Structures are given as C-alpha cells and as structure tokens.
Amino acid sequence: MNKHIQTIIKGNLSAAAPQGGCGACQASCQSACKTSCTVGNQVCVK
Amino acid sequence: MIWETYAFAKNIHLYRHGGLNLVYDVNSGSLHLLDAKSYRWLEDMIKSGAENRAAAGGDLTAAERGEITREFDQLAREGTLFSPEAELPPPYPETETPLLKAVCLHLAHDCDLACRYCFAGTGAFGGERGLMPLATGKRALDFALARGGARATLEADFFGGEPLLNTAVMRALVAYGRDAAAALGKRINFTLTTNALRLDDDLLEWLDLEKIGLVLSIDGRPAVHDRMRPLRGGGGSYAAVLPAVLNVARRRAAASPYALGAYYYARGTYTRYNTDFDRDVLHLADLGVGRLSVEPVVGGGGLALREEDLPALYASYDRLGEAYLAYAADGRPFSFFHFNAGLDAGPCLPKRLKGCGAGLEYAAVAPNGDIYPCHQFVGRSEWRMGSVYDEPAPPPPEIARQFAGAHINAKKACQSCWCRFVCGGGCHAANVDMAGDLREVYDLGCRLQRKRFEVAAYIRAREALAGSAA
Numbered sequence: 242m243n244k245h246i247q248t249i250i251k252g253n254l255s256a257a258a259p260q261g262g263c264g265a266c267q268a269s270c271q272s273a274c275k276t277s278c279t280v281g282n283q284v285c286v287k
Numbered sequence: 288m289i290w291e292t293y294a295f296a297k298n299i300h301l302y303r304h305g306g307l308n309l310v311y312d313v314n315s316g317s318l319h320l321l322d323a324k325s326y327r328w329l330e331d332m333i334k335s336g337a338e339n340r341a342a343a344g345g346d347l348t349a350a351e352r353g354e355i356t357r358e359f360d361q362l363a364r365e366g367t368l369f370s371p372e373a374e375l376p377p378p379y380p381e382t383e384t385p386l387l388k389a390v391c392l393h394l395a396h397d398c399d400l401a402c403r404y405c406f407a408g409t410g411a412f413g414g415e416r417g418l419m420p421l422a423t424g425k426r427a428l429d430f431a432l433a434r435g436g437a438r439a440t441l442e443a444d445f446f447g448g449e450p451l452l453n454t455a456v457m458r459a460l461v462a463y464g465r466d467a468a469a470a471l472g473k474r475i476n477f478t479l480t481t482n483a484l485r486l487d488d489d490l491l492e493w494l495d496l497e498k499i500g501l502v503l504s505i506d507g508r509p510a511v512h513d514r515m516r517p518l519r520g521g522g523g524s525y526a527a528v529l530p531a532v533l534n535v536a537r538r539r540a541a542a543s544p545y546a547l548g549a550y551y552y553a554r555g556t557y558t559r560y561n562t563d564f565d566r567d568v569l570h571l572a573d574l575g576v577g578r579l580s581v582e583p584v585v586g587g588g589g590l591a592l593r594e595e596d597l598p599a600l601y602a603s604y605d606r607l608g609e610a611y612l613a614y615a616a617d618g619r620p621f622s623f624f625h626f627n628a629g630l631d632a633g634p635c636l637p638k639r640l641k642g643c644g645a646g647l648e649y650a651a652v653a654p655n656g657d658i659y660p661c662h663q664f665v666g667r668s669e670w671r672m673g674s675v676y677d678e679p680a681p682p683p684p685e686i687a688r689q690f691a692g693a694h695i696n697a698k699k700a701c702q703s704c705w706c707r708f709v710c711g712g713g714c715h716a717a718n719v720d721m722a723g724d725l726r727e728v729y730d731l732g733c734r735l736q737r738k739r740f741e742v743a744a745y746i747r748a749r750e751a752l753a754g755s756a757a
Contacts, residue, residue: 245322250317250318252317254314254315254633255315255371260637262638262641264386264388283546283633
C-alpha cells in the first residue's frame, strides 16, 4: 500500500499497439452520439 | 529518474477536481489519486521546466522526497505513470483497403420536425426531400457487407431526416439484411436513430423482437426541447415524443450503457440557450430515463457555442458529475454517455489512434445511393465517394486517403494534447466545419472533451474510493 499515491485504474493501453488491434469494436460515432466523437468511451468487445 | 527528461504536458494530466488530486497517465490509460504532497511536487516539476526539475518540491522533507520518489519509481516500472509513448504505425497502411464495419442508411431525407440546430437542414441535407427506395437500401447493405471483407459483424444504422417516415422499407431491410449477412456467415447489428414521434407500441414490439438499438432524440426540459425541436406545422414536440421515450426506458431499463445489444440512448443536444444542460439531463433521469447522452451542438449559427459560454458549460459538467454520484448513491443510477470513460475496458491504442473511422470503416448512404464518409458529410458534393450503383463496386477514392491521413499523429494540435487517446482526434465533420481542415481541430469541442473526461475520471476515482470504504 503506497503512502502518497493510490492507483485507481491500472491501464495497459499500449499492449495492443504492436498487433494493430483486431478491429471488432463498434464504429465510434454510430452508437449514441452521431456528432461528438468519443472513441475512448467505448468498450473493447473482445 | 525518468521525470528528469519526461515530456509531462503531453503524457500526463495532473488536475484537481471535487477535492481530489488526480493524475492521468496518457500512454497507459492509468489513473492515480495523489495526496497533497505528491501532487504539489509533481505540479512543481511540471512548472519548473527540465533544467530546474531537480529543485522542485523544495518544501518537502528529505524523508518525504524519498517516499514519493520510491512510489513514482515503482509506478514508472509498472508502466502506469510516466509511461513511454508507444511506437504506433500509421493506422491505415496505403497497401490495405480498409474493411467497412458500419454503414449509416439515410432512409429519409425528410422530417416531421423542424429542429433549429439540424445539421441536415430539417432533413433535406441541402437537396431534395425524398425517401430511400427498398432496392437502394438492399444495394447499400450488399455494398457494406462486401466491403466488410472478413469482418464478421456489420453495424447498420437507420438514419435521416426521420427514418420512421420510411418504416416499411426499414422493416424490409432488416429481413433482407439478416438473410444476406447469414449467407455470408456474418451478422448485422441494426440501430435506429429517431425523433420518436412515430414510435408506437406495434413498432416497439418489433424493434425489441429484432433487438434493434435505439437512439431517441429528446433535449430535456419541456421548454428547452420545444424551443429547439418544433413540429413542422408549429408547436413543440415534447409532449408528443415523451410517452415513447418513457416506454422505451421502461422496456429497456437494463440496457447496456456501452451501446451493446438491444440498447437505447436518449440523446439530446445543448446549445448556448441551455448552458445549464445538467438540468436537462436530470429532468430526464428524474422521469426514469436511465441512458442519457446530451451533447454540444456543432455549428448552429446563432445557437452555436462560444468561448464565453465555456465557464457555464464547465460548471454544468461539474454539477452533473456530482449529481451522477449522488443519484447512484441514492439507488437511482443513470448513465451519461460521455462519463463512460472506458477506463477499465476501453478500446486499444490502435483504435484510439484511428478515431471514428469515417470514410474508411464507416460510410453513409444517401437515399439515391450516393456514398459519403459519414452522415455529417451527406449532400456535400465535394465529399461524395461514389454510389452503391457503381459497377464494379467503387474502390475507396482519394477522399478515403485524406481520411486515412487525418489521424491524431498527423494533427499538430493532437500531438501535444493529453486527451488525444480519449477523442481519437475528434469529429472529422466538426473539424472541417469549424476549423476548415481534416487535420485541424475544433478547439472549443476539444476543450469540452477534456472537461468531460476530467469529470469522468473523477467519477471513477470517487466510485473506487466508495468501494474501498464499503
């Protein structure tokens, strides 16, 4: 347990970078917004 | 120590919100909560500049510096703080034809509302009013399935104008699309974006049966909605659409907040006339509408958001974040699309680099079969990408290369922005309309995006703290 810093989310975004991603995720804008692109709020479907 | 040379501004975001000290690590997607001393030291290092960093945190004791240094080092070794920038290849190599994953079918270039902020010119998209014939819809689905190559799933959205002016064609296309996809060993996930004016029980039964996702347009409080979304014949549409929205909310109360399966979202637009849009979100939440997405208008002439509106908009997001937590604590949770920050199970970095995929993985088809990069570009002849009636099927034209080159590594503003992997470079259409070029960004939209993410990450931190205290 750290004294000064608490990790809330332990991310690993770069892990898929070498493979280039599978592409199975939704189109970003199609699902609910249609105007304000927010790629990061989708889920990975794998 | 890595921070002696680290590019802080583009790779971490340090901020205070709601009494918490937070740091977001851009390249790993990690989020940390800092105590006052570690926050102050990091803030001091960022402000100091590379040559003076060794002197940062001078008010800390030697023991404190040692403790914090060890914790920073540990997180750096784990790759969750001060993480390195990944080597990312171009998202769309020139040697590959991108596979289409989503198509937007403009079933109707007409509408029964006359919304004041409509980017489609109340449905006509700058052209003639008309409906998509069934034959054109079938060609569009065939085109999209073929261009999807080995991709197992196609997303197809029924859009307009108002697509329910063409309901018979929509029903027929779902049946056709299911068969056409199955023959190729694929499936289609259909969605419908509608103003809900014609969403009756019979249609809802069918939409549930077919597991069709729904995006329902409603802006919030009656006066706000009616001011912006009048009927074509005059008068507000709130009273006419609300029953259907509530009906869907009841039927789909357990729908995924991540727009998966037979989901729904009530989707509103805010303008400079309701910079207190948090009240619109909560109005709908209080009515039991649990999946909400209220978003900034893009363009909109006199309704357009301006620099001077930002403080009120920021305050609205701040209040909404606190209300989001309070409603959840009170057993009345709702989801707000832009607070779904995908922090735990979000998309991978290559997807974030690609952005929305318009013009490459996503296309829109007008009622006459013309193909465009996305629904926002429909009707603009300079962005036409061919037709579903072209024989043979058109390859991606030069326009597609323009979109392929408009990724965040190619946008100067994005290269130094800590929020680049959240928005993926923003909306191409907004960038073209408001900044004049695919490789420029709509700055006001960026600033709202950054604010939304700050609140979203704060909410995640508060949820984690509440969970650990329970």
